[in-house]
C-alpha cells in the first residue's frame with residue numbers, strides 16, 4: 001500500500017517539529033562544554049547579552065527548578081559539573097536562529113578541568129558487572145561447565161571482536177518547538193513516542209502530565225535516538241518559560257553527535273568449542289561496553305547468545321565502565337546488532353576451523369528450546385531462512401577455501417550470518433470511531449518514517465473489512481489514547497493489537513470502540529518469541545587498495561506475518577544497508593585528547609551512498625505463529641541490521657583470507673592484513 | 675555564523691579593485707559557506723565571483739583555457755576535456771557529489787581547504803586556523819592526513835581531486851590581483867606547510883583566480899585512480915593521476931605522475947618520473963619508480979597505510995596504461 005501521507009510529504013505539507021508556524025517565535029542555541037571533565041567556574045554572558053536580538057541566556061548561574069530524580073542528561077543547568085565534552089552548559093535565546101547562534105559563540109565559559117578518561121579498553125580497571133543490562137536482563141548467565149566444554153572440544157576458537165562508537169544519524173536532526181499557553185505547555189518534538197516524551201518532559205519540569213502535550217506527527221527517522229527525551233526538548237521548554245515566547249530549537253548535525261545518544265563501542269571475547277561433528281560443546285560470550293558517569297546504560301550485546309545455539313555449556317557476561325563520555329543509548333537493534341556481529345563472525349571462524357560449511361554448522365546447532373531458560377520457541381525458522389537464502393543466493397557448491405577467487409583484479413568471496421530479534425508487544429490504547437462515513441483510528445503511536453500510519457490503516461481496514469480509503473489514522477500526539485513508543489520493533493505489534501481490539505468493539509457498538517491491551521499484551525513466561533533471519537553477502541576486495549565493495553546483499557527473514565510487503569521490504573533493506581555501513585565505514589572517532597568525538601558531520605562520518613548498495617534484496621518466510629498478537633506479527637524494524645556486518649566480514653575473509661576483527665573493515669586495516 | 679555583507683562583482687578588474695581586508699571571494703560556496711557556519715571562516719564581506727564572465731571552456735591551440743567560474747559538472751562533461759584530458763574529467767567527476775559539482779567552481783575547487791577534523795572544529799587548537807596554537811592531529815587523529823612534505827607544524831592534506839590532475843598536466847593558473855596579473859605553474863600554486871601552515875597557497879590577499887590554462891595534453895594515455903572508503907562521495911585516501919607514453923622499443927618516453935591525499939599540495943612525483951623516463955615499461959620499473967618517490971615518505975602511526983596504498987596505486991595506474 002502507498003504511504004497514506006506520501007502526497008503531504010512530497011509536496012512539503014507534512015510538518016516536522018521545527019516547521020510549525022507560530023507567531024513570535026524565538027530561537028535557542030546551546031553552548032556546549034569545551035572540556036570532558038571538571039567544573040564550570042564562571043559563565044561570562046555579558047557580551048552575548050549585548051548582542052543583537054538576544055532575549056535570554058540560560059545557564060547554571062541561574063539554575064532552573066528541575067526534578068532532582070530526572071535523567072541527569074536532562075537536568076540542564078542544574079549542576080556546575082561537566083561529565084563530557086559537548087554537554088550543554090548554557091544556551092542563548094534570541095529573535096533569530098542566526099543571532100542565537102552568534103551570541104552562543106560569544107558566551108565565555110571558564111572551567112576547572114580535570115584529567116579525563118574516554119577510551120574503552122578490554123583491561124580497563126574500572127570495568128564492573130552491572131546489576132542488569134538494557135533493558136532488564138541479568139548481566140551474567142551460566143549454564144553447564146564452559147571450561148570442561150572447551151577442554152573437551154575437538155575444535156575451538158578464542159577470538160576478540162570489537163566495534164566502534166556509532167551514531168544513529170537520522171535524516172531529520174532533533175528539533176523542538178515549545179509553546180506555553182496559560183499553564184499548558186505544548187512541545188512539538190521529533191520523537192519516537194509522544195506519550196513517553198510527554199511523561200518525561202512533565203516529570204523533568206515538575207509538572208503534572210496533563211499540563212504537557214507533545215505533538216510529533218511526522219518524524220524523519222530516529223533509529224532509537226528519538227526513543228528517549230533529549231535535552232533539546234527540555235531546553236526549548238525552559239527557554240519558553242524564561243522568555244514568555246514560543247521557542248524553537250533545531251540541533252545541528254554536529255550537535256547530534258554530542259547530545260542525542262550513540263551506540264557504545266563494544267569489545268567481545270568469544271570462546272567456542274565443538275566436537276568433530278560440529279556440535280557445540282561450549283559457548284562463552286563476554287562483552288565490554290561503556291557508559292557515561294551520568295547514567296548506567298549497559299548495552300545487552302551478549303544477550304542474543306542466550307537464544308541462538310544449542311550447547312551444553314553457555315556463559316554470557318557483560319562488563320561496563322563509566323567514562324567521561326556522553327551517555328550511550330539505543331541505536332537500531334541495541335544488543336543484537338553488535339552482539340550478533342561478534343557471535344556470527346566467531347561462528348564463521350569455527351566453521352572454517354572445523355571444516356564445516358557455515359550454514360551446516362548453524363543447522364547442526366539448532367536448539368529445540370531456548371538455550372538459556374529452556375522455554376519453547378513460539379516459532380523459530382532460522383533453518384528455513386538459511387535454506388531459502390542459500391537457494392536464492394546460489395550458495396550451493398561454494399568452495400570454502402579463502403582467498404582463491406578472482407574476477408579481474410578483484411578478490412571475490414561470499415559470507416553468511418544469522419540474525420535474530422525478540423518479538424515483543426507492549427500494552428497500548430486506541431479508539432476507533434465512525435465519523436461521517438469514515439472510520440477514524442486514534443492513538444499516540446509514532447510514524448518515524450517507517451510507514452506505521454499506513455500499516456495501521458491497513459490493519460484497521462482489515463479488521464473492519466472496509467477499503468483502506470475509508471480509514472483515517474491520527475497519531476503522533478500525546479493527547480490521543482496512550483500508546484508505547486516506536487522502538488524495540490514492537491511498535492506495530494503493540495499499536496496494531498489495540499487497533500484490532502478497538503475495531504472489534506466498534507463493529508459490536510456500531511459507532512465507537514475503545515481498547516486497552518494492558519490485559520493481553522506483553523504476557524511472557526510461556527514462550528520464547530523471536531524473529532530470525534539469514535543474511536548473505538558477496539564482496540569484492542581490491543588487493544591493491546583494500547577497498548571492499550558489496551555487489552550483493554540478500555536477506556531472508558522469518559518475522560511472523562508480514563502486514564505490508566512494501567513497508568516490510570523497506571525496513572529490511574534499510575536495516576541491511578545500515579548494517580553494510582557498520583561493516584565497512586561507520587565509525588565515530590573518540591577524541592582521546594579533548595574528549596567527545598572528532599568526526600561529527602556526514603562528510604566525515606560515512607554512511608553508505610547509493611553506489612555502495614547496488615543490489616540489496618530482502619525476502620521473508622510467512623510464519624503462522626498463534627502466540628504473538630492478533631496480527632500474528634513480529635517486529636521488522638531492527639532485524640535487518642542484525643547479522644549484516646558479520647555476513648560481510650565473513651565474506652571478506654572468504655575473499656582474502658584476512659579476518660579483520662575490528663569494525664569498520666577499512667582499506668587501511670585490510671592492507672595491513674595482506 | 676557572523677553577520678557579513680554580500681556583493682557581486684561585475685568583472686574581474688572590479689572584483690580586485692574593490693577587494694578590502696576582511697573580504698573573501700565566493701565561488702559556489704560549497705566549502706566556504708560550510709566553514710562560515712562552523713566559524714572557521716569569518717569574512718566581513720563576500721565578493722561573489724561565481725557569475726563573472728569566466729565561465730567558458732575554450733580551445734587554445736591544442737590546449738585549453740578554462741574560466742575560473744566554470745562549474746565542476748560542466749568541466750567534467752565538456753567534450754574538449756573528455757577528448758583531450760580524460761584524466762582531468764575522471765578526476766573532477768570522482769569528487770564530491772553531483773549536487774556539489776553543479777555548484778563548485780574551478781577557482782573554488784583549487785582553493786578549498788583541508789578536511790583535517792581539527793581544522794574544522796573551532797573549539798580545538800590548530801596551527802592552520804590559529805597559528806601557534808598547536809597541531810593536535812600529530813598526536814591524535816591523522817589517519818587521513820599527509821605522509822609527504824608535512825612539517826612539525828601541520829600534517830594536513832589538500833583534498834582536491836581536480837588539482838591532482840592539473841598538477842600532472844602542467845596546468846598554469848592565471849591570477850589577477852592588486853599588484854597585477856601573474857601566472858602560476860601547477861604544481862606551484864599550493865605550498866607545503868613548513869612553519870606557516872596558515873598559508874595554503876602562494877596567493878596574496880585579494881588575488882583572484884581567473885583561469886586555468888592547459889598546455890597540449892601529454893602524449894600517450896592517461897588515467898586517474900582514486901581510493902576511497904565508500905564507492906562515491908568520499909575524499910581520496912590516495913589518488914594518482916598518471917600519463918604514460920611508451921616507445922616502439924618498449925622504453926618509457928613520457929610520464930606524468932601526481933598524487934593526491936598524501937600532502938599539503940597536489941604532489942607531483944618527480945622522482946618517480948625521473949626513475950621511469952628511459953626505463954623499460956613494465957611492472958618492475960613501475961615498482962622501482964614508486965619506491966623512489968615513496969622513499970621520502972614520513973608516515974605517522976595511523977596513516978602508514980597510505981605508503982603501500984600509494985605504491986600499489988601508482989603501479990596499477992601505470993600497468994593500466996601499458997598496452
Ligand SMILES: Cc1cc2nc3c(=O)[nH]c(=O)nc-3n(C[C@H](O)[C@H](O)[C@H](O)COP(=O)(O)OP(=O)(O)OC[C@H]3O[C@@H](n4cnc5c(N)ncnc54)[C@H](O)[C@@H]3O)c2cc1C
Nearest residue numbers: 701702703704705706769770779781782783785834835883
Ligand atoms: C561532502 C563533500 C564532499 C566533497 N568531496 C570532494 C571530493 O571527493 N573531491 C574533491 O576534490 N572535492 C570534494 N569536495 C569539495 C568540493 O569540491 C569543493 O567544496 C568545491 O570544489 C569548492 O568550490 P566552490 O566554488 O564551491 O568554492 P567556495 O566554497 O566558493 O570557495 C572555496 C575557497 O576558494 C575561494 N575562491 C573561490 N573562487 C575563487 C577565485 N576565483 N579566486 C580566488 N579565490 C576563490 C573562496 O574565497 C574560498 O576560500 C567535497 C565537498 C563536500 C561538501
Ligand code: SF4
Nearest residue numbers: 790800809828829830
Ligand atoms: S594538521 Fe594542520 S590543519 Fe590539522 S590540526 Fe594540525 S595544523 Fe591544523
